Amino acid sequence: MKYVRLGSSGLKVPRLALGCMSYGEPGLGTHPWSLPEEESLPFFAQALDLGINFFDTANVYSLGTSEEFLGRAVRKLTRREDVVIATKLHGKMDESPLAGGLSRQAIMREVDASLRRLGTDYIDLYIIHRWDDETPVEETMEALHDVVKAGKARYIGASSMHTWQFVKAQYVADLHGWTRFVSMQNHYNLINREEEREMLPYCLAEGIGVTPWSPLARGRLTRDWDVESPRTAGDPIQDLFYGPTEAADRRVAQAVADIAAERSVPRAQVALAWVLRQPAVTAPVVGATKPHHLTDAVAALDLELDEAELARLQAPYVPHAVVEYA
Secondary structure, three states: OOEEEOOOOOOEEEOOEEEOOOEOOOOOOOOOOOEOHHHHHHHHHHHHHOOOOEEEOOOOHHHHHHHHHHHHHHHHHOOHHHOEEEEEEOOOOOOOOOOOOOOHHHHHHHHHHHHHHHOOOOEEEEEEOOOOOOOOHHHHHHHHHHHHHOOOEEEEEEEOOOHHHHHHHHHHHHHHOOOOEEEEEOEOEOOEOHHHOOHHHHHHHHOOEEOOEOOOOOOOOOOOOOOOOHHHHOOOHHHHHHOOOHHHHHHHHHHHHHHHHHHOOOHHHHHHHHHHHOOOEOOOEEOOOOHHHHHHHHHHOOOOOOHHHHHHHHOOOOOOOOOOOO
């Protein structure tokens, strides 16, 4: 495994992160396809054996049970100081009128709740899952700064938002001497490359680590286009990203399949190798519900695509509409 700094921060991470959305009590929240704890544990163990000690979860994943599974796995399998734990806040954990968002009240409440579920006294990377239009960004950034100064989080990161919003948050932090975001977790893969317009160049210029989610386009790039998995069958979000441009997206997926066949490797290795090749990317967040998902991901680190192959993978792409993240 290769380890690098997360952007210009001092935090070292492997070049892959294990996404924990797939691990949580089935039926809770919006992830009916998640794995129960006894089926999740082997994937944490496999990740550690492969050198992946960077785990990404969120408070809303299976209503907190993903955090609980991760926390117990870390205590059972390794030492807390040997792993990097990232978790997120923003979404509603219940139907209370005070639930959700990025107010000072929400941040202080949710960081403590995540710490309890994870069974730890600090979070390595605390990420705002989405932008909050209802809370002044100054309130959010000061509260996050206070969380860091209290020792409850080591670093802070952000996820899917417009670049102008991210720049504004960083400017507010700089203006007041508050903690800056060190990472951006955004949607980026071969069939949705809109982040190349503004967000990725900004992150590269500012030394901000990038940890893309859905680097395999929710599995679309790993199998024949019309083949569904239990997750995609019940995943309405995919239609927002891959519906209107389906014809072009199919051509990208076919290019992945063709090169994988020529190389005699799984498609996932080709698609992930392309993401890893992009200069702004630090560590894609990969999901795993089968052992080969992790071994393929690690193998992608050593797969060198030549210039002709890169051109073939990128040529069919067409612009996608901007998706507003709910």
